[in-house]
Amino acid sequence: MEDYIVRAVTKDGHIRAFGAYSKATVEEARKRHDLSPVAAAALGRTLTGAAMMGAMLKSEDDLITLQISGDGPIGTVMATADNTGRVKGFVGNPSVMLPPSKVGKLDVGKAVGDGVLTVVKDMGLKEPYAGQVALQTGEIAEDLTYYFAASEQVPSCVGLGVLMNRDDATVREAGGFIVQLMPLAPEEVLSNLEENIRSISSVTDMLSEGRSPEQIIECILKGMDVEFTDRLPMQFYCNCDRDRIEKALISIGRQELQKMIDDGEPITMNCHFCNTDYTFEIDELRGILKKIR
DSSP, rough: OOOEEEEEEEETTTEEEEEEEEEEHHHHHHHHTTOOOHHHHHEEEEHHHHHHTTTTTSSSEEEEEEEESSSSSOOOOEEEEETEEEEEEEEETTTHHHOOOOSOOOOOHHOOOOOEEEEEEEEESSSSEEEEESSSSSHEEEEEEEHHHHHHHOEEEEEOOOOOOTTTTOOEEEEEEEEEEEEEEHHHHHHHHHHHHHHHHOOOHHHHTTTHHHHHHHHHHHOOOOEEEEEOOOOEOOOHHHHHHHHHHHHHHHHHHHHHHHHOOOEEEEEEETTTTTEOOOOHHHHHTTTOO
8 A cells, every 4th residue: 555645524514634644654764764663653653643734734835844852862853744745854863772661562752751842834924833832742643632732722633653563673554643623513523523532443453454544534433424535645755955955055154165175075964854965075065165155
């Protein structure tokens, strides 16, 4: 199954939902950053959540960034997505290793620790919108649920999951959902939704059973008239290239660039999001220096 995001609404307009299958996207991130299992789970959940939130944006030029800043050993977890299913991200400590949690699962909450979740929406306005909430558990899904309620005043339920293979530490399954109540939704709709959510298993369990994002949403919205409105591919995508890195070198100014040239060694610039290295030889640096007025 290829990675994708699906949008859905109930025909009465009281609920909207997003589902994602993200195995290949999370595996690509794991390989690019050489992630430990718990780091892959943390980043994978964040990538999946960001991609679904990106699907809520209206324009292809809009971007959303999730930044999780905790005091745990993983450091910062960051993901950026647009509204076409493209997402990228990184963690501060990709090699973090922790024992399993009390229930035998990857302990993402302990890896993240206490801190804050910041959501930045860049929608082409003069200033990006930024909302920030305290982390509730560090498990990502619960923190996004709290963010929607506290910062956007939208009652929501978020489920995210990444399951790793024990033998080779590759990604076995990954995906998630976001379900949101619209304004003026009747109390009985909320009651039905809460009952359905209590009855479902975890995201990774449902994916392991072979359920698609559509089937997961149908389980959550059981007894409601669901309409799937859109489906878009999801992928790990970074828009870095040599031209962008060259512009970054130009931005540091003549003095710093001249110091690099005087050192007489090539320099290597790394993109944090995709872990791609760009090496510039001395002659290339001299050429860049000439472009600075």
